[in-house]
Every structure is written in C-alpha cells, then in structure tokens.
Amino acid sequence: MAFVIVALDGPTGVGKSTLACQLAERNQLLYINTGSMFRCLAWKWNRLDKPENDEALQKLGEQTQIVLEADGRVRCDGEEISSVIRTEELSALASQVSRFVPIRHALKFQQRQLVEQAKIGGAYRGAVLEGRDIGTVVLPKADCKFFVEASPETRARRRFVELQAKDPGVRFEDVLEALKQRDEQDRNRSEAPLHKAANAILVDTSNLNFEQVLSVLEQYLRPFLLTESS
Ligand code: DC
Numbered sequence: 749m750a751f752v753i754v755a756l757d758g759p760t761g762v763g764k765s766t767l768a769c770q771l772a773e774r775n776q777l778l779y780i781n782t783g784s785m786f787r788c789l790a791w792k793w794n795r796l797d798k799p800e801n802d803e804a805l806q807k808l809g810e811q812t813q814i815v816l817e818a819d820g821r822v823r824c825d826g827e828e829i830s831s832v833i834r835t836e837e838l839s840a841l842a843s844q845v846s847r848f849v850p851i852r853h854a855l856k857f858q859q860r861q862l863v864e865q866a867k868i869g870g871a872y873r874g875a876v877l878e879g880r881d882i883g884t885v886v887l888p889k890a891d892c893k894f895f896v897e898a899s900p901e902t903r904a905r906r907r908f909v910e911l912q913a914k915d916p917g918v919r920f921e922d923v924l925e926a927l928k929q930r931d932e933q934d935r936n937r938s939e940a941p942l943h944k945a946a947n948a949i950l951v952d953t954s955n956l957n958f959e960q961v962l963s964v965l966e967q968y969l970r971p972f973l974l975t976e977s978s
C-alpha cells in the first residue's frame with residue numbers, strides 16, 4: 749500500500765494545527781507539526797543568547813533532539829517544553845529563528861526523515877505535515893497540497909479569544925499587530941518564504957467553521973486514500 753503525503757501550509761493563526769491533527773486522527777495519518785520544531789529550536793536559541801553565526805546555528809539545528817510525541821507533547825533534548833513554546837514570546841522568536849538558512853536546512857532534513865521512518869514503519873496510511881513551506885520546499889512532490897488562508901482580522905480574532913481565556917487584559921489591537929508582524933516576516937524572508945505552491949488547493953476559511961473546512965479538505969483527500977486501499 750502506498751503512503752499518502754499531505755502538505756498543509758498557511759499563515760499564522762489560521763487553525764492549521766487543529767485541522768491537521770483531526771485530519772490525521774480520522775484518516776490514520778502521522779501528524780507532524782513543523783511549527784513546533786521551529787519553536788523548539790527558538791526556545792533553545794533564546795537560552796543560548798541568540799547566536800547568529802552559521803556555525804552556532806548549524807550546531808543548534810543538527811545537535812538538538814526534538815521529539816514530537818503522539819499526544820502533542822514536545823521534548824527538546826529530553827526536556828518537556830510543550831506549554832512554554834506556545835506563548836506569544838516564543839511565537840515571535842520562532843518566526844525570527846525560522847529565517848536562518850542552517851536552521852531551515854536541518855529541520856527540512858529531519859522532517860523528511862520523519863516521513864521516511866513512518867513510511868517504513870507501516871503503522872500509518874500516510875503523513876500530514878503542517879507548516880509554511882511543506883508544499884513548496886520540504887515535500888514538493890506531496891500527493892495532496894493545501895494552502896489555508898483567512899484575513900488577518902479573522903485570524904487575530906480567533907487568537908484573541910484563545911488568549912483572553914488565559915489573560916483577560918489582552919488587547920485585540922496588540923494581537924492583530926503581532927500577527928501582522930509575523931506574517932510580514934514569514935512571507936518576506938529570503939529562504940523558503942510562506943507562499944502557496946502553484947499546485948496547492950487554496951482554502952479560504954474566513955467564512956467557514958471548523959467542520960466545514962475539515963470536510964473540504966477530506967473531500968480532496970478521499971480519492972487518494974481510496975486509491976491506496978483498493
Ligand atoms: O506554525 P507555528 O505558528 O507554530 O510556527 C512558528 C513559526 O515557525 C512561524 O512564525 C514560522 C516558522 N515556521 C516556518 O518558517 N516553517 C514551517 N514549516 C513552520 C513554521
């Protein structure tokens with residue numbers, strides 16, 4: 749049975765993680781959250797006082813053990829950092845670290861390796877990778893590519909609701925501003941900037957709820973899975 753590779757790219761706050769996670773669970777796919785990998789390295793980069801030279805960045809990328817556990821927990825060199833890497837501060841740091849070429853190269857290699865291992869392991873029918881450059885750079889031959897979009901205001905509104913539950917003092921304008929800054933960095937960096945692959949399916953989620961988006965993605969994915977099991 750062949751292995752179906754799904755690339756799910758899009759900007760910050762568009763709901764990719766929840767979508768990818770559900771898509772994986774419902775279709776027996778391995779879920780790889782590549783943003784968590786960048787967040788992990790950003791966390792360590794910050795601890796190392798943010799070196800910018802290639803040698804230090806290469807070492808950081810190649811000699812950090814990142815483990816994405818099945819329940820969503822993340823370990824960095826054995827340390828459990830799942831909640832620390834979800835803060836607004838780490839979001840900004842991850843966006844900064846993601847512009848460095850040695851970091852991108854190291855993670856691209858690891859992401860491809862995770863897919864290869866899952867292919868050999870036989871426990872999954874495929875893999876879904878969510879990120880910014882999966883369909884364009886990491887796995888340009890992915891079977892099914894999605895680019896999920898929504899307006900900055902819609903994305904900021906969703907993020908604002910999440911953050912407000914933890915901190916009632918949070919301001920919508922600040923959330924929107926931080927989101928626009930990350931968008932700007934992610935779309936304009938020279939290495940693997942965020943953009944839609946020519947053959948990716950564009951899904952605008954601005955006027956759709958979660959179930960509707962999931963159903964659109966599964967409609968496109970279904971023929972690949974049917975072919976694989978027949
Ligand atoms: O998806 P996320 O918000 O957890 O990602 C955090 C940062 O990592 C994001 O601002 C850009 C970067 N990133 C990237 O450059 N390429 C990826 N494939 C995934 C994330």
